[in-house]
Amino acid sequence: MAALTIGKAARSAGIGVETIRFYERKGLIRQPPRPTAGGPRDYGGGTLQRLRFIAGAKRLGFSLAETAGLLALLEAPGASCRDVQAQAKAKRGEVQAKIEGLTRIRDSLDRLLGACPGKGSLADCAILEAIESAENSGGTS
Amino acid sequence: MAALTIGKAARSAGIGVETIRFYERKGLIRQPPRPTAGGPRDYGGGTLQRLRFIAGAKRLGFSLAETAGLLALLEAPGASCRDVQAQAKAKRGEVQAKIEGLTRIRDSLDRLLGACPGKGSLADCAILEAIESAENSGGTS
DNA sequence: CTACCCGCTGTATCATGGTACGGAGTCAAT
DNA sequence: ATTGACTCCGTACCATGATACAGCGGGTAG
Numbered sequence A, B: 001m002a003a004l005t006i007g008k009a010a011r012s013a014g015i016g017v018e019t020i021r022f023y024e025r026k027g028l029i030r031q032p033p034r035p036t037a038g039g040p041r042d043y044g045g046g047t048l049q050r051l052r053f054i055a056g057a058k059r060l061g062f063s064l065a066e067t068a069g070l071l072a073l074l075e076a077p078g079a080s081c082r083d084v085q086a087q088a089k090a091k092r093g094e095v096q097a098k099i100e101g102l103t104r105i106r107d108s109l110d111r112l113l114g115a116c117p118g119k120g121s122l123a124d125c126a127i128l129e130a131i132e133s134a135e136n137s138g139g140t141s
Numbered sequence C: 001c002t003a004c005c006c007g008c009t010g011t012a013t014c015a016t017g018g019t020a021c022g023g024a025g026t027c028a029a030t
Numbered sequence D: 001a002t003t004g005a006c007t008c009c010g011t012a013c014c015a016t017g018a019t020a021c022a023g024c025g026g027g028t029a030g
Helices: A006-013 A017-026 A046-059 A064-075 A081-115 A126-133 B006-013 B017-026 B046-059 B064-075 B081-115 B126-133
Strands: none
Touching (some): A006 A046, A017 A046, A046 B126, A064 B126, A081 B126, A126 B046, B006 B017, B017 B046, B017 B064, B064 B081, B081 B126
8 A cells, every 4th residue: 555645645535635634624634644754644544534534424415523523433432323323314304404495495486487577677577576575485595 | 764774774674783784895785875964874765675685685595796796787777687587597507406416415315324224333334334435426515 | 957746834815694893982861 | 971772983703615825845857
């Protein structure tokens, strides 16, 4: 396993060098020690794995703080699968709520697009009128 | 129409005083002139209407920059309903794309929740494994 | 030998949408 | 007369997730 410099690790994880350093500052990963022999730090092994984990969690909608929690679980001695499942369930609920909010917004837009003549002066624009009178249903922004 | 101070306008529009000043700094609304007679500025009439408009646009998912565009249309001499409709259609597309991305995320979470035993040690956790190997489909975050 | 890329470090900046605070002035009620 | 509520103004700060840049040093390629 050839030593991975930060640049190679970044490319391998599909993120930027600065992003890795940002994660270090945020405590998501530990900065590898400088080799006693000098030279660049080694981002291979567990560190690269953690970087990939962060990328994967991000794809699933986890925030960095939540991802940090999952990473902490990974290292907790008594952590169980149930803990992870609870996090995933909570996230699923959040995502579902966002979907519902956005769906309401989309439907409102559809309704307005249907009601708007689409030509002529602004005075006849159903969309602007609706925004002004603000009788649209609220969404989880 | 009794003169609306900034505080009353804020309550009336359901936002904070600081938020109104923030919108002024951002150019979304013009700061009303100080009355020659002294005393507080008057946020009634068109200004309050604009504040409500901003709140309505926000509920429909428009960003402040986009809302500024809509407000500019409201004042443009030659603006037509078609311009507004184009913005709304574009926003609908964005919202739809976000919904699809989130739906993929939700489905991934469902799949993982189904595959995960939900008890036992982390070594058996399908969720963590999946995050690490990152074979989940990407989402529009 | 020099250019150039890379790593290392610290700090600054960006976008987004606000929120908070300090200090001064004004106004009405007690 | 003093308190309290409010405005006004400027500036600073928050979270989130990065991104950029300056300045130093080492190794390699031409």
